[in-house]
Amino acid sequence: MLNAYTPGAGHLSPADEALARRRAKALGPAYRLFYETPVHLVRGAGVHLYAPDGTAYLDCYNNVASVGHCHPRVVEALNRQAATLATHTRYLHDGILDCAERLLALFPAEISHVMFTCTGSEANDLALRIARAATGGTGVIVTDNAYHGVTLATAEMSMSIGPAVAPGPTVFPIPAPSAENYPQGIAAGFAQAVTEACDRMAAQGVRPALLIVDTIFSSDGVHPDPAGFLAPAAAAIRARGGLFLADEVQPGFGRTGSRFWGFQRHGLIPDMVSMGKPMGNGYPLAGLALKPETIAEFGRKARYFNTFGGNAVAAAVGLAVLDVIRDEALQDNAATVGAAFMQGLKSLAQRHESLGETRGAGLFIGQTILTDGRPDPARTARLVNALRENRILISSTGPKGDSLKIRPPLPFSLANVDQVLTTLDRILKTL
Amino acid sequence: MLNAYTPGAGHLSPADEALARRRAKALGPAYRLFYETPVHLVRGAGVHLYAPDGTAYLDCYNNVASVGHCHPRVVEALNRQAATLATHTRYLHDGILDCAERLLALFPAEISHVMFTCTGSEANDLALRIARAATGGTGVIVTDNAYHGVTLATAEMSMSIGPAVAPGPTVFPIPAPSAENYPQGIAAGFAQAVTEACDRMAAQGVRPALLIVDTIFSSDGVHPDPAGFLAPAAAAIRARGGLFLADEVQPGFGRTGSRFWGFQRHGLIPDMVSMGKPMGNGYPLAGLALKPETIAEFGRKARYFNTFGGNAVAAAVGLAVLDVIRDEALQDNAATVGAAFMQGLKSLAQRHESLGETRGAGLFIGQTILTDGRPDPARTARLVNALRENRILISSTGPKGDSLKIRPPLPFSLANVDQVLTTLDRILKTL
Numbered sequence: 001m002l003n004a005y006t007p008g009a010g011h012l013s014p015a016d017e018a019l020a021r022r023r024a025k026a027l028g029p030a031y032r033l034f035y036e037t038p039v040h041l042v043r044g045a046g047v048h049l050y051a052p053d054g055t056a057y058l059d060c061y062n063n064v065a066s067v068g069h070c071h072p073r074v075v076e077a078l079n080r081q082a083a084t085l086a087t088h089t090r091y092l093h094d095g096i097l098d099c100a101e102r103l104l105a106l107f108p109a110e111i112s113h114v115m116f117t118c119t120g121s122e123a124n125d126l127a128l129r130i131a132r133a134a135t136g137g138t139g140v141i142v143t144d145n146a147y148h149g150v151t152l153a154t155a156e157m158s159m160s161i162g163p164a165v166a167p168g169p170t171v172f173p174i175p176a177p178s179a180e181n182y183p184q185g186i187a188a189g190f191a192q193a194v195t196e197a198c199d200r201m202a203a204q205g206v207r208p209a210l211l212i213v214d215t216i217f218s219s220d221g222v223h224p225d226p227a228g229f230l231a232p233a234a235a236a237i238r239a240r241g242g243l244f245l246a247d248e249v250q251p252g253f254g255r256t257g258s259r260f261w262g263f264q265r266h267g268l269i270p271d272m273v274s275m276g277k278p279m280g281n282g283y284p285l286a287g288l289a290l291k292p293e294t295i296a297e298f299g300r301k302a303r304y305f306n307t308f309g310g311n312a313v314a315a316a317v318g319l320a321v322l323d324v325i326r327d328e329a330l331q332d333n334a335a336t337v338g339a340a341f342m343q344g345l346k347s348l349a350q351r352h353e354s355l356g357e358t359r360g361a362g363l364f365i366g367q368t369i370l371t372d373g374r375p376d377p378a379r380t381a382r383l384v385n386a387l388r389e390n391r392i393l394i395s396s397t398g399p400k401g402d403s404l405k406i407r408p409p410l411p412f413s414l415a416n417v418d419q420v421l422t423t424l425d426r427i428l429k430t431l
Numbered sequence: 432m433l434n435a436y437t438p439g440a441g442h443l444s445p446a447d448e449a450l451a452r453r454r455a456k457a458l459g460p461a462y463r464l465f466y467e468t469p470v471h472l473v474r475g476a477g478v479h480l481y482a483p484d485g486t487a488y489l490d491c492y493n494n495v496a497s498v499g500h501c502h503p504r505v506v507e508a509l510n511r512q513a514a515t516l517a518t519h520t521r522y523l524h525d526g527i528l529d530c531a532e533r534l535l536a537l538f539p540a541e542i543s544h545v546m547f548t549c550t551g552s553e554a555n556d557l558a559l560r561i562a563r564a565a566t567g568g569t570g571v572i573v574t575d576n577a578y579h580g581v582t583l584a585t586a587e588m589s590m591s592i593g594p595a596v597a598p599g600p601t602v603f604p605i606p607a608p609s610a611e612n613y614p615q616g617i618a619a620g621f622a623q624a625v626t627e628a629c630d631r632m633a634a635q636g637v638r639p640a641l642l643i644v645d646t647i648f649s650s651d652g653v654h655p656d657p658a659g660f661l662a663p664a665a666a667a668i669r670a671r672g673g674l675f676l677a678d679e680v681q682p683g684f685g686r687t688g689s690r691f692w693g694f695q696r697h698g699l700i701p702d703m704v705s706m707g708k709p710m711g712n713g714y715p716l717a718g719l720a721l722k723p724e725t726i727a728e729f730g731r732k733a734r735y736f737n738t739f740g741g742n743a744v745a746a747a748v749g750l751a752v753l754d755v756i757r758d759e760a761l762q763d764n765a766a767t768v769g770a771a772f773m774q775g776l777k778s779l780a781q782r783h784e785s786l787g788e789t790r791g792a793g794l795f796i797g798q799t800i801l802t803d804g805r806p807d808p809a810r811t812a813r814l815v816n817a818l819r820e821n822r823i824l825i826s827s828t829g830p831k832g833d834s835l836k837i838r839p840p841l842p843f844s845l846a847n848v849d850q851v852l853t854t855l856d857r858i859l860k861t862l
Contacts, residue, residue, distance in 0.1 A: 001734050019523045026531040027741075028544030028723065029730025033521055040523035044516045062518060064738060070514055079510045083501050085475045086713035087493060090464055092450045092471035100457040113459030118549040118715040119739060125582045150737055151556045152584040164732035277738055282517035284549040284715035284739035292459065299460025301595035303432050306581055307495060307708055308550060308715035 001032050001162075002401040003384055010037035015052075034395065036385045044069030047409045047416055049393065058419060060387075060394045060408045063364075066253055066278030067324040068411045074281045077320035081313045088311050089116070095315035102322050103289065106260050108269045111289050116310030118284040120249035120276025121149030126288055126304065127272045128153055128210060131243045133298040137207030138170040141197045141237065145176060145399040147219040148212060148247055157212065160219040160399075170206050172197040176220035176399075177229055186225075191232035198240040208242030215262030216251035218405065221398030222359045222366025224256070230266035243294060244268070249276035249286070250364070254325050254410060257335030257362025265361060281324075283317040284308070330410040334362035337412050341365060344421045352428045354379060365406040366397060375402035379431065386427045392420055432463050433832040434815055441468035446483075465826065467816045475500030478840045478847055480824065489850055491818075491825040491839045494795075497684055497709030498755040499842045505712045508751035512744045519742050520547070526746035533753050534720065537691050539700045542720050547741030549715040551680035551707025552580030557719055557735065558703045559584055559641060562674045564729040568638030569601040572628045572668065576607060576830040578650040579643060579678055588643065591650040591830075601637050603628040607651035607830075608660060617656075622663035629671040639673030646693030647682035649836065652829030653790045653797025655687070661697035674725060675699070680707035680717070681795070685756050685841060688766030688793025696792060712755075714748040715739070761841040765793035768843050772796060775852045783859045785810060796837040797828060806833035810862065817858045823851055 007024060020038065023031060039057065043050040046068045049057045059069070067074065081095070089096060100114045117123045132138055140157055142148065147160040155161055156168030167173060174193040175181035182189025198208050211233060217223035234244040251262030252275050263270050271294045276286035287310075298304075308314070325331060342358050345367055349355035356368035356375065369380040377400045384404070387394050397405035408416070438455060451469065454462060470488065474481040477499045480488045490500070498505065512526070520527060531545045548554045563569055571588055573579065578591040586592055587599030598604060605624040606612035613620025629639050642664060648654035665675040682693030683706050694701050702725045707717035718741075729735075739745070756762060773789050776798055780786035787799030787806065800811040808831045815835070818825050828836035839847070 004734075016523055019525065019528065022528045022532070023523075025543070026528055026535060026545060027520075028546065028721070028726045030546065030726060030733065030735035031520060032734050032736070033523065038523050041516060041518060042524070044518060049516075049518065049522075064519070065517065070517060072514075075510070075514045078513050079506070082509050082713075083503075083506045085472060085480075086496065086501060087472060087475060087480065088495070089458075089462060091480075092447055092454075092464065092469050093473070094450065097450065097453045097457055101453070104457060112456070114457060115459065115461065119553065119737065121737075122550065122552070122582065129583050129586065150735065151553065151582040152560050153582065155560065161733065282513075282739070282742065282744065284742075284745075290459070295459050295461060302461065302592065303435075303463050304461035304581065305463070306550065306552075308713070311713065311715075313713065314715075 002397070003034055003381065003395045005033035005035055005038045012037060016040050035388050039388065039393065047412050055391060058392045058416060060392055060406050060420060062409060063250065063255065063407045064277045065282050066255065066410050067281050067321055067328070067330060068409050071281060071324055073324050074317060074320045077316045078283060078313060081316035085312045088307060089309070090305065093312050095312045096310045099315040099318040102319060107273070107289055110269050110291050111273060113292055113295055114287055114289045115304060116314065117286045117288065117306050118308050120274060120286045121151045121154050122306065122309070123249070123274035123276055123286045123288045124148045124154045124212065124247060125151045127212070127245050127274055130272065130290070130295055130298045131210040131245070133301060134294050135207065135209045135241055135243060137209040137242060139201040139206040139208045139242070140168070140171050141194055141211045142171060142173050143176045143213060143217060143220050144173050145220045146173070146214065172200055176217055177223050178221070187229035187232050190229060191236040194233045194236040195240070198237070208237060208240045210243050210245055211237035212245040212247055214247045214250050215266065216256065216361065216364050218250045218364070219397060221403050222364060222405070224265065224359060224361040227265040228267050230263065231268040234268045234270065243271040245272045245274060246270035247274050249274055253278040254331030255334055255362050255364050257331060257338050260331060279321065280314060280317045281321050283314060285314045285318050328411065334410050337414060337417060338362040338365065340414055341406070341417045344417055348421055348425055354428055354431070363408055363410060363412060367404040367406065368402055369404065375400065377401040380404065382431055383427065386431060387423065390423050390427065392423055433828070434465055434812065434826045436464035436466060436469045443468060447471050466819050470819065470824065478843050486822065489823045489847060491823055491837050491851060493840060494681065494686065494838045495708045496713050497686065497841050498712050498752055498759070498761060499840050502712060502755055504755050505748060505751045508747045509714060509744060512747035516743045519738060520740070521736065524743050526743045527741045530746040530749040533750060534718070538704065538720055541700050541722050542704065543723055544726055545718055545720045546735060547745065548717045548719065548737050549739050551705060551717045552582045552585050553737065553740070554680070554705035554707055554717045554719045555579045555585045555643065555678060556582045558643070558676050558705055561703065561721070561726055561729045562641040562676070564732060565725050566638065566640045566672055566674060568640040568673060570632040570637040570639040570673070571599070571602050572625055572642045573602060573604055574607045574644060574648060574651050575604050576651045577604070577645065603631055607648055608654050609652070618660040618663050621660060622667040625664045625667040626671070629668070639668060639671045641674050641676055642668035643676040643678055645678045645681050646697065647687065647792065647795050649681045649795070650828060652834050653795060653836070655696065655790060655792040658696040659698050661694065662699040665699045665701070674702040676703045676705060677701035678705050680705055684709040685762030686765055686793050686795050688762060688769050691762060710752065711745060711748045712752050714745060716745045716749050759842065765841050768845060768848060769793040769796065771845055772837065772848045775848055779852055779856055785859055785862070794839055794841060794843060798835040798837065799833055800835065806831065808832040811835065813862055814858065817862060818854065821854050821858065823854055
């Protein structure tokens with residue numbers, strides 16, 4: 001894993017060292033901490049996270065607490081509903097419908113159903129079940145360094161987990177939509193790759209079910225441009241009888257600035273849209289929006305019940321998050337502040353050769369780090385850790401980890417951007 | 432699905448009819464409501480749920496709100512932590528360790544790691560991934576009407592979903608542990624069935640990975656006795672190189688009365704234990720406890736990260752639930768009140784020929800409903816709906832739906848039992 005603590009290394013206080021040992025003992029060997037020296041947190045508010053001694057970290061990484069850590073309106077909605085009723089979707093309750101209808105109003109009219117899960121993994125896993133029913137196929141196309149979840153089925157669709165998890169036998173990876181991978185042009189090249197993957201399926205007797213992409217291609221290194229390039233790929237999978245799933249777990253809920261959903265930058269209407277991380281601002285809430293014809297066959301044959309998914313508390317929280325995004329104009333803020341952030345990085349790159357390409361949309365930014373003009377994962381890792389020592393939380397991304405992944409809570413301000421740029425400027429002189 | 436509303440039927444108020452239509456429109460065709468006439472709820476407290484007009488329903492069904500609906504101590508812990516910090520397991524935080532260590536203290540010493548997910552489905556799905564890594568096999572043994580989750584992998588292990596979801600190609604069902612299925616003796620017969628399933632796997636070139644059972648066999652109709660019968664089955668799967676997973680999503684957290692976990696009634700130590708529903712009293716919290724040797728190979732090759740799983744709020748809620756179970760002696764209450772409930776049902780059966788076998792442990796009870804001495808799903812359904820009309824919420828279970836499933840919140844009192852028995856006595860005279 002990129003940016004993981006090695007037990008025994010780092011400069012932990014005795015108290016933190018003891019916590020890390022308790023973790024290894026209780027949680028076992030599959031858990032990882034961030035950073036050479038892990039961060040110990042006790043409090044969060046807005047765009048800041050706080051250590052036990054009061055040290056404030058500026059959060060440039062956590063897209064879950066998307067409307068700000070511990071946002072008072074979201075916490076209040078959570079409190080009120082949790083004290084009133086917390087039960088499930090097999091009884092009539094207004095809350096889930098208020099939340100569902102508000103969500104659906106944010107989609108094109110063709111997408112008119114929404115189903116609730118607890119995690120993005122569950123949403124993508126459900127989408128695969130629905131796609132299999134709708135198409136009769138099993139083949140899934142993903143990008144080379146995709147991440148779509150931790151269930152057995154979605155982990156097999158997540159190349160970024162690494163060689164420990166083999167791609168599923170019906171999973172067909174294609175190169176991520178970068179200029180480097182598609183010198184002939186990203187839109188045509190990526191669509192061509194989809195068609196070729198369908199050909200490989202056909203050669204193995206597999207029928208296409210699904211093309212699934214994170215519409216900001218986060219784990220592939222952040223690839224938003226040129227806007228519109230996804231539309232031919234969606235057409236290509238449909239031409240072969242498969243469905244197009246926009247995974248909005250990362251880019252959704254206003255983060256890309258110009259639009260509420262990442263797919264909207266590409267001028268297409270997905271068959272299904274999965275949602276997660278920011279949907280409940282930390283409460284386990286996720287979902288799947290879809291066209292009625294997509295779910296028709298699944299709905300004829302099967303039911304769906306998720307014990308906690310769409311419970312009354314989840315619905316109240318989901319609604320509060322939508323209220324805050326609207327009332328605080330957070331999508332606009334993501335556009336404005338994200339543009340300033342990218343412009344600032346590009347200006348900084350004039351003075352620092354180690355800053356390579358800046359890619360992004362709104363407050364989702366990838367920044368390649370170079371040495372002698374070539375992407376340098378080791379330098380990226382040093383930078384991520386140096387920022388952490390300078391109280392800025394960030395991480396890396398891309399197949400080799402050669403890009404900064406910048407993805408702060410949406411109330412991020414221009415002053416916050418200045419702090420990051422000033423700190424980067426200082427660190428890069430010595431790194 | 433057992434006990435599902437048919438749209439257009441029932442006796443809904445115009446307001447509820449409108450809600451049901453909004454549901455169908457927004458949520459699509461895969462969602463179901465309980466009862467011929469669905470129940471509309473707005474509030475919950477203790478063992479009661481309330482309709483908009485104030486009508487109180489006695490809850491005999493919901494094992495999620497296990498320490499009581501909207502328990503003040505759990506709500507307070509949720510509120511406090513949600514207002515303080517809600518972030519994930521890649522930073523150091525005390526809360527997850529406090530929760531993990533308190534949980535592990537409830538297990539035999541051999542089970543010394545716990546991993547956190549959001550749902551029981553995710554816990555069972557993760558268990559399958561871990562079992563595959565540990566054993567090198569893929570074969571899974573489940574009971575004929577098992578339910579283990581809604582992810583693609585766990586749905587394929589859940590025969591109770593019905594013919595719409597085919598068993599996975601490496602899933603091998605065996606008959607549930609009833610006297611009817613194993614007239615030669617349940618313990619020996621069930622173990623023999625495991626061995627024979629391994630033989631069927633071998634004939635198909637499949638290696639065993641896992642025997643997974645809900646230790647109260649809820650969806651199979653509730654089969655707790657004779658205590659101890661599971662031990663030979665666990666030995667049988669281990670003899671073939673597979674692991675034994677106790678699915679405690681339903682029976683865990685004190686519900687079976689005499690022990691905290693259902694498997695403890697059987698005098699065995701599982702390789703893994705999955706937990707869910709009652710773990711967060713409605714907050715999406717689930718997990719997997721395991722022996723270190725079970726996770727060793729998975730931990731060497733892979734990492735596990737669940738964005739919301741084990742977050743600071745989940746940990747605070749999980750700890751509060753354990754506090755309440757202990758401080759209110761809810762496990763003892765389940766034993767005492769559950770025994771009285773079963774005794775009351777057996778006494779009632781003296782006067783009502785339609786009451787067949789009563790099976791259960793603590794506050795998890797299955798009650799077969801008969802007509803002319805034979806199990807009668809239609810009569811069971813009528814009874815479930817008649818109880819609902821009499822303000823008692825309950826459902827049915829078993830492969831044919833011929834048993835009442837009685838599974839109330841654990842603070843259920845002897846007075847609550849009297850109310851159920853009195854109402855049953857009255858209804859059964861006319862049904």
